[in-house]
Amino acid sequence: MSTQHYDVIVIGLGPWGSSAAWHLAARGKSVLGLDKFAPPHMHGSHGGATRLARQSSSAGAQYTTFTKRTFELWDELAAKTGTRLLERSGTVFVGEPGSMWFDKTVASLSASDFEYDALDASTARKRFPWATIGDDEVAVWEPNGTVALVHPAIKALQSEARRLGATLRTGEAVQGWDESASGIVVSTDQGNYSADKVVVTVGARANHLTQLDLPYKVDRQVLANFRQDGLPKAAIYFAKPPGSDEAPAYGCSEPNGEWKFSVPGKGNWIDPEDLSQDLRPGDLERIQEVLSARLPDIDTNPVSTTVCMWSEVEDGHWVIGGHPESSDVVIGTGDMGRGFRYAAVVGEMLADHVDGISRPETNLFLPSRFAIAKA
Template sequence: MEQKIYDVIVIGAGSMGMAAGYFLAKSGKSTLLLDSFNPPHNKGSHHEDTRIIRYAYGEGAEYVPFALKAQELWNDLEKATGKQLFLQTGVLNVGPEQSDFIQNIISSSETYSLPLDVLYSREVNSRWPGISLSNEYIGCFEPTSGVLKCEECIEAYRVLAIKHGAEILTNSRVKEINIHDNRVTIKTDDQTFQSESLIVSAGAWSKELLSQLDLNLPLEPVRKTFAWFDAAEKLYNHKDFPAFAFETIQGLYYGFPSIDGSGLKVGRHDGGEKINPDNQIPGFGELPEDEADLIQFLNAFMPHSQQLKYGKTCIYTLTPDENFIIDLHPKYSNIAIASGFSGHGFKFSSAVGKNLAELIILGKTEQDISLFSINRFN
């Protein structure tokens, strides 16, 4: 029996890959998605319920159009599925007034006419009694932003991708990639597949896979932790309390209100230990600083929270500048790459998926993605 040749194979069916699979299948491309696990799963960056989406962007105004497009596509996904995937809790960003983080947020809001309340510390403390800010900090509250239900988003794209004809093969790790006469051959443990085009969006495993395609990218997988704490629901429930990001002397922390009694969720964005994703990653609490680091943040800024409920780990895949990689392979125009999302990528994954589909189908994107070029590493 003659082997089927797909239009596109996607390696890595997580947030970016699953969205790309949907947009490809919807456009009529025969699409196969391969994943080492069964998405949504807990082996990557985008599991455990929630991720923040914000538009006035502390990492730089260049991200704002991308974030706004992503939100438009999340709204489309909600309409297509009839599910609530976004909670408009607002997002409170806190930091020293002259920090790059805060100044980028303010300038982003001004450039793109985004609603933003700039608040002195006493105004923050009065508006949200669960927060205790000292005078060296200010708050920037973005009322239209909020929280995405990350696992439900991935599952929604999975359902729609299959509905449009995509095939998804789970628990199937890719062992070998070959390119010959502009055709792609993919080998797993027990099967071989062929396609005209390829997308690699394999998170912490991207570096290893791309090395088979003569591409050595500076990608660094890092262990990250986050945890839920018992909290006074009257102060921290998601109808009264925002998602947040705090730039402090100790580091950059982020978190979420208590959603349906889940507890206050807190993580640290910077720091972390370099890892090999194929090795056993220490669970939350196996390193003594895991809980202590988050407790010191809460004691300083949200003292009405209480004891630890439980914690989890995930993986960031960092680039040196912490900007993403979304581009075509420098040698192969039929291979698109999405990696290095550096701990702030999930909110964009709807737009990343659309851009990956456009790279494969059109060879270019509607949006400007030059910030994410591979060539910046040369």
């Protein structure tokens, strides 16, 4: 029996993989997308209904270019599919000057032409009376900050990829890939396929399917939804005090009227195959303590909880680019907890690598920056 051949096979159809399939199909490629699960799902980093999508970035001012482009692409996709993908609610970022995350956020806004207001504690309290803001804290307000709608966004990426000719197969587990005279042969639990190029976007499971030991760890994160009445539609971050490198607590209003809140920890390392929706002792109490102190009008009895994970790369940047040992394989992993809002532009980056297009501004993501051993 002959093996069906494609220009590109995309392994993993979460937000990055679905976006890559969209961009590649739009460039006229024959595309096969494969996923063990059926995204959107609860087995990776995109679990839940929303993801915050602010314009600022705590990763550095160099992300400004990618921020502008990703919002352009999300708007383009929304227009093509007739789907609302972003809820423009505005974003508040609260913190003390000297806090690493807060200072980097302000620096990224200062280096951009994004609209924002810098507020002292008194002004911030008057504008956001529903939030507790300390005397030593200040805030920045981004009126164009958004909340991304996870399920509509992934479904829109996939539907547009299919409309452009891509074949997307879910519920089919990829077991591995090998180079051959006819290209890359991808083996699944249902058969074999071949392609000129392969894109691997399996998130936290990347080391297995790239056959590498990429320098990232997988951090378990817990989100909780709460009832709220009367709070405005908005997203808010509370930076940890100066000296802490932990990510800020954050929350946002959801389309169903609930409020989502999370207090990220650091060092809750897990094997991605062990991800479970079961809560551990202290998970909920950690969130409730900060929530009651920061947003006192919210009922701290949760409506629901979600456990997800993100991949933390040792230098804080994504891993996007050519496989160091196979010129026909492209890798995309290491979301760093900010991968969803950038998915539209990350898919474009991955498609560029498939096409051999080099863009200097994306060189900081290349896998070749690390000395990588085989897994």
